């Protein structure tokens with residue numbers, strides 16, 4: 316049998332490639348068609364929100380979708396007035412304060428009036444090949460120090476001096492390593508107080524040397540602290556951790572279900588319930604009272620729709636759960652992705668009422684710009700973002716007298732679909748539940764009609780059945796930032812889930828893509844001050860010595876000696892999902908990876924793969940159709956912090972969206988060698 320792509324687990328995207336999936340419900344895989352003749356794209360790609368400097372999220376929500384590759388405007392370009400209320404920390408690549416400080420010190424911003432390193436390489440190539448010489452350099456004011464640029468300029472200068480021979484990925488990496496001072500090679504920056512002096516000295520240097528991950532060994536004190544925490548956990552001191560995301564079509568009953576579950580678990584007092592019910596009834600939204608326990612934002616309460624991911628912590632008999640309640644509305648899928656990217660398991664809530672399930676499960680109409688029901692998209696995205704276990708909770712069966720046949724019919728339709736998404740049948744649990752009355756949440760059903768046939772798990776038992784979070788402690792620190800929570804004299808507090816390594820107060824870190832070093836001042840895990848945060852923990856980390864503008868959603872806090880690569884393009888093996896027209900080179904996309912999202916485009920279709928064997932079927936295909944598997948090159952508009960899937964699964968998965976629908980999902984299989992550095 317032909318070998319499969321080495322970056323893949325067998326259980327990953329292969330299931331997408333099951334032909335059954337693409338032919339389901341009588342949908343025919345479209346016959347290959349010649350791509351439409353591209354019309355010239357309009358010169359200015361600037362959209363109103365982009366021009367106003369809006370964040371990537373706001374642009375995603377407010378701006379019309381980018382034009383199709385053929386130059387035509389896409390349908391469904393709807394503005395959302397409420398999107399103005401969604402705030403996202405803008406990610407400045409050059410911090411304002413740093414720019415001001417540099418100006419004060421007589422250092423001026425780079426004017427871009429010198430040949431770039433690329434120009435230098437091009438010139439060398441032309442020279443070597445007998446081409447026209449590059450333009451003479453123009454005298455320029457002294458540029459502000461940019462370590463990445465410095466590194467690249469040095470490389471370009473070396474190329475010019477030594478010719479093109481020897482310019483290879485390996486040689487550049489070796490040069491960087493050889494150039495590293497021995498003390499830096501030995502530095503253990505995550506060691507806290509005993510390593511503080513070495514780390515402080517190192518922090519003053521350009522922190523851009525990226526050592527191979529294989530060289531990583533946690534500082535002995537940190538390793539000892541992690542071992543002690545693991546031993547305490549094994550001895551029953553603290554329940555295993557689980558990050559749980561709640562997914563499902565809009566109004567399926569997600570927030571109501573979880574609000575009531577928190578009450579049943581004793582986390583919400585009768586007094587708070589009474590007050591919230593009163594407030595909800597006063598605004599004519601009495602049926603949303605339980606949802607309001609999680610939907611706290613005024614706009615969420617006013618619209619009865621979850622906008623942001625609500626994070627709540629609670630304990631079941633066997634798990635310490637971090638709950639991420641994701642929005643169901645299609646306009647807020649980017650927020651849902653940020654929630655799913657951190658999850659170990661998902662609750663997929665489906666509306667069991669007559670017509671309710673069907674509305675959430677309908678496929679996208681052929682040729683329509685709008686996607687189908689969010690049940691499909693959420694399940695596909697969750698699996699592609701690494702969620703392997705799911706419990707399907709069928710709600711609202713009280714509206715059809717707890718009809719068992721309805722429950723079974725929904726299971727019969729949904730199970731094959733989930734299988735084709737990549738969920739193993741053994742990793743899928745099924746149960747009915749009713750949010751408003753609390754049926755089958757923590758206690759077995761009280762309603763006789765449901766109790767007559769349901770003998771399976773309650774929601775709490777289903778949660779306890781999930782395997783807990785895996786901790787990637789043998790890798791250097793990676794903390795993708797999902798939120799900037801506070802900024803003040805004490806420092807900047809960021810929230811996120813550690814995807815690798817560990818942290819403690821005193822640890823020296825590097826924040827990418829800004830490249831700013833910082834020191835961990837304090838930590839909170841589960842809302843309580845902590846002396847250690849390990850991979851798998853959701854933590855609030857207060858960083859000292861960093862500018863607020865240097866960190867935002869999508870930033871990654873990492874080990875200074877092993878920084879996350881900052882990439883200006885990457886290769887991904889993807890499966891093409893719903894595409895209204897064949898996917899062509901140049902396709903505009905929004906790239907979603909861990910907590911980051913950035914606009915970009917598919918810059919090359921590298922190869923079409925055999926969906927069964929993973930072997931290259933054709934190099935440089937002209938277009939990609941629904942269901943096809945391919946290796947593509949993607950170029951983000953601004954560099955992104957990414958990892959190869961083989962190194963860190965959580966930072967190596969991508970979803971590509973366009974015009975409000977997910978068009979491809981996949982894993983990162985290649986990063987350019989020069990992709991490590993700070994912006």
Ligand SMILES: Nc1nc2c(ncn2[C@@H]2O[C@H](COP(=O)(O)OP(=O)(O)OP(=O)(O)O)[C@@H](O)[C@H]2O)c(=O)[nH]1
Pocket residue numbers: 563564565566567568569570571572602603606619620621641642643644710711712713714748749750751
């Ligand atoms: N009869 C009945 N109504 C329910 C049930 N679960 C939720 N509802 C109602 O369905 C409506 C929507 O519930 P929400 O909890 O806001 O739904 P949601 O999935 O969180 O909505 P979004 O987060 O906006 O996607 C509310 O009026 C709830 O009272 C149920 O099991 N039975």
